[in-house]
Amino acid sequence: MLGVTLVTPIILGLVQGAGFGLVAIGLVLIYKSTRVFNFAAGEFATLGAFASYHFSHGFNILFISIPKLGLWAGAVAGIAVGAAFGLLTERFVVRPLSNRPKVTVLVATAAIATTAIALEIVLGATKSFRSGALVSGHPFVLQGVSLLWQELIVIFVLVLAGVGLAIFFGYTDLGLATLATSQEPTASRLMGIRLNRISMLTWGLAGALGGLAGVLLPPVTGSFFAAYGTTDLLIAAFTAAVLGGMTSVPGAFLGGILVGLVQNLALSNVDQNHFPGAPAVAVLVVLIGVLVVRPTGILGREA
Amino acid sequence: MTTVLEPPTHDEPLDAAPADDRDFRPTPGGWAARAALPIGSLLVLFFYLNHFAPVRADNLSNGLIIAVGALSLNVLVGYAGQISLGHQAFIGIGAFTSAYVISQSHQSFYVALVVAALVGATQAVILGLVALRVRGLYFALVTLAWGAVSEQCIFLLKGFTGGGAGANAPKPGGFTTDRAYFVLVAIALGVILLIDWRMMASKAGRAMQALRESPQVAANYGVNVNAYTLLAFAVSGFYAGVAGALYASRRTTVQAVEFSFASIALTYLIVTVVGGLRKRGGIVAFAILFELGAEWLPDLAKSLGLPRSFQANAGTYLQAVSGILAILTLIFQPEGLGTITGPIGKWLKGERFHLGHGGGGGAEGVNARP
Numbered sequence: 001m002l003g004v005t006l007v008t009p010i011i012l013g014l015v016q017g018a019g020f021g022l023v024a025i026g027l028v029l030i031y032k033s034t035r036v037f038n039f040a041a042g043e044f045a046t047l048g049a050f051a052s053y054h055f056s057h058g059f060n061i062l063f064i065s066i067p068k069l070g071l072w073a074g075a076v077a078g079i080a081v082g083a084a085f086g087l088l089t090e091r092f093v094v095r096p097l098s099n100r101p102k103v104t105v106l107v108a109t110a111a112i113a114t115t116a117i118a119l120e121i122v123l124g125a126t127k128s129f130r131s132g133a134l135v136s137g138h139p140f141v142l143q144g145v146s147l148l149w150q151e152l153i154v155i156f157v158l159v160l161a162g163v164g165l166a167i168f169f170g171y172t173d174l175g176l177a178t179l180a181t182s183q184e185p186t187a188s189r190l191m192g193i194r195l196n197r198i199s200m201l202t203w204g205l206a207g208a209l210g211g212l213a214g215v216l217l218p219p220v221t222g223s224f225f226a227a228y229g230t231t232d233l234l235i236a237a238f239t240a241a242v243l244g245g246m247t248s249v250p251g252a253f254l255g256g257i258l259v260g261l262v263q264n265l266a267l268s269n270v271d272q273n274h275f276p277g278a279p280a281v282a283v284l285v286v287l288i289g290v291l292v293v294r295p296t297g298i299l300g301r302e303a
Numbered sequence: 304m305t306t307v308l309e310p311p312t313h314d315e316p317l318d319a320a321p322a323d324d325r326d327f328r329p330t331p332g333g334w335a336a337r338a339a340l341p342i343g344s345l346l347v348l349f350f351y352l353n354h355f356a357p358v359r360a361d362n363l364s365n366g367l368i369i370a371v372g373a374l375s376l377n378v379l380v381g382y383a384g385q386i387s388l389g390h391q392a393f394i395g396i397g398a399f400t401s402a403y404v405i406s407q408s409h410q411s412f413y414v415a416l417v418v419a420a421l422v423g424a425t426q427a428v429i430l431g432l433v434a435l436r437v438r439g440l441y442f443a444l445v446t447l448a449w450g451a452v453s454e455q456c457i458f459l460l461k462g463f464t465g466g467g468a469g470a471n472a473p474k475p476g477g478f479t480t481d482r483a484y485f486v487l488v489a490i491a492l493g494v495i496l497l498i499d500w501r502m503m504a505s506k507a508g509r510a511m512q513a514l515r516e517s518p519q520v521a522a523n524y525g526v527n528v529n530a531y532t533l534l535a536f537a538v539s540g541f542y543a544g545v546a547g548a549l550y551a552s553r554r555t556t557v558q559a560v561e562f563s564f565a566s567i568a569l570t571y572l573i574v575t576v577v578g579g580l581r582k583r584g585g586i587v588a589f590a591i592l593f594e595l596g597a598e599w600l601p602d603l604a605k606s607l608g609l610p611r612s613f614q615a616n617a618g619t620y621l622q623a624v625s626g627i628l629a630i631l632t633l634i635f636q637p638e639g640l641g642t643i644t645g646p647i648g649k650w651l652k653g654e655r656f657h658l659g660h661g662g663g664g665g666a667e668g669v670n671a672r673p
Contacts (some may be wrong), residue, residue, distance in 0.1 A: 037440045037443065037444075039388070039443075039447075092630075093630050093634075096634045097633060097634060100633075102439075102440060103384075103386055103439065103440065103443075104633055106386065106440060106443060107380075107386070107572065107576060107629070107633060108629070108630050108633050108634075110388060110569060110572060111569075111572075111573055111576070111626045111627075111629035111630050111633070112626065112630065113569065113626075114565065114569045114570070114573055114622060114623075114625070114626035114629070115622075115623045115626030115627055115630075116626075117565050117569075117622075118619045118620070118622035118623035118626065119623055121616070121619045121622075122616045122619050122620065122623070227563075227564070227565050230564060230565070231451075231563075231564060234447070235444075235447055235448050235451050238444050238447070239444070239448070242441070242444065273461075275456070276455060276456050276459035276460065277451075277452060277454075277455030277456030277457075277459060278456075279455070280448070280451045280452045280454075280455040280456055281452050281456055283448055283451070284445075284448040284449060284451070284452050287444060287445060287448050288433060288437070288445060288448075291436070291437040291441055291444075291445065292433075292436050292437065295437075295441075
């Protein structure tokens with residue numbers, strides 16, 4: 001009997017945690033390069049989910065009508081929309097506020113989330129959408145739990161993104177330049193690093209990662225809706241990033257998995273009728289615990 | 304009768320010396336114009352409440368409740384330099400507490416209002432204890448997670464809220480109609496504004512502002528950083544509890560879904576920012592404008608012959624626009640609507656009308672260090 005309440009949440013936790021990790025890596029990327037907490041990150045994912053759904057099913061909004069393009073084209077569109085939204089955010093909100101206190105930028109990103117949520121409600125009302133898995137079917141069964149291809153894809157993509165970014169920051173000149181700008185913007189500029197380019201690069205990349213999470217996760221978790229990213233992903237992703245000390249890509253990666261496990265174990269082992277919202281409480285406890293006991297995160301240094 | 308809208312200052316140089324301003328006394332006509340503005344506004348309000356259907360009064364009550372909630376956020380973000388992204392917890396706990404006291408403990412609305420305010424203050428102080436350890440941007444995450452806990456756990460507790468599907472909170476006797484209830488809400492807002500004004504003029508208010516600029520410097524000047532941080536949370540939670548109790552009885556049924564991150568926490572934050580941090584007048588003005596906009600936009604869209612889809616979504620478009628407005632405010636005009644309401648307030652007190660001399664508080668909108 002123990003296997004049922006442990007194996008299912010662990011597998012679900014790994015998969016969901018991979019999704020949180022993807023968004024968390026985007027948060028870490030932005031924090032490392034511009035020291036900004038991006039509260040619009042969840043909506044990067046929601047917009048990606050909406051774009052991929054609408055492009056793959058075809059839509060007719062205002063004066064634009066797009067035919068049915070299929071799931072893969074939809075996925076590309078979702079990532080592209082996420083990236084575009086990230087770039088727009090950088091150009092029109094973050095850059096004009098670059099010399100202001102970071103809390104001001106935080107409030108501005110929260111305002112972006114509001115606008116994005118409102119636009120999503122216009123696009124999709126308050127309905128829930130089910131988007132199709134890129135690859136359907138399940139390859140194998142583990143302890144009575146059947147794994148979906150989509151779930152394996154999510155984990156694989158997270159590993160790929162994590163390793164890719166670790167290499168980017170660790171071994172490329174551009175990655176080094178990105179780290180340098182966050183620590184000493186003026187000196188970096190004098191060394192010939194274009195700050196605006198770096199800022200655009202990281203926000204665009206974070207947007208694309210968010211869009212990717214929005215494309216990959218909803219088929220696994222069930223559905224998406226307006227404000228999906230902010231309600232379902234953002235807090236978990238931030239907690240994951242904090243577990244990584246806000247600056248560590250592998251830390252955010254591990255943090256995401258950990259938060260996914262904690263949420264799902266809390267969900268399946270606590271009676272919802274007597275104690276509703278156990279996953280949210282568990283995340284709050286983890287968040288406060290890390291911030292008070294070990295603010296540098298689990299891995300403890302910038303990497 | 305000729306109405307003099309401006310005191311005769313046209314032949315004065317634009318950059319009038321402050322000494323000249325100090326000696327300035329409005330003419331009798333000037334005083335008449337100053338008296339005409341509040342009296343005129345009251346007449347317009349009276350006409351608005353009586354001419355249109357009672358539901359308009361109910362919606363206007365909502366505008367004033369948003370104002371109370373935004374003033375609560377203003378204490379944290381504007382005065383103390385703490386950020387809260389979990390205000391749905393503050394407001395919702397107040398609303399459900401009020402409903403509980405009225406329908407489960409069978410007390411009057413006024414008892415419920417006081418209890419809701421005190422419970423609101425208590426939960427805010429508990430959150431404030433975390434803020435003493437976790438500062439700046441990281442604390443914003445804690446408030447965000449606290450908001451989620453309230454939405455998914457506290458509002459759904461059967462013993463407290465009856466499961467979140469609907470707790471009853473009838474309007475108090477004598478204020479059962481929508482128009483009468485508006486008067487009650489207006490009085491409550493007036494009391495909150497009075498408390499806020501007097502608090503900020505006191506030692507506590509100055510201490511909070513010092514904290515916002517720099518906790519270290521404030522501590523060096525003998526400000527008890529921890530005590531005043533907690534006080535700011537208590538005051539904010541108190542206002543939010545009042546807002547929640549007013550919200551509960553306005554709806555008469557309190558539902559958990561109404562206290563969501565997007566509809567309360569983000570909306571109130573945007574009202575606070577666009578209204579202008581530390582600008583009471585601006586915050587109240589924008590809260591009312593926001594509600595009136597949401598209310599009249601569909602009618603306006605209909606009369607302009609815009610597509611039906613636009614009419615149905617007018618309120619949502621308003622939300623999108625106010626988000627953009629908040630960003631523009633942060634970039635270009637950190638004092639928000641206070642840039643306009645500040646000078647009007649000074650003019651009403653018998654000074655000259657100077658745009659851009661909203662006064663006080665520093666130029667930076669949100670100012671706290673991580």
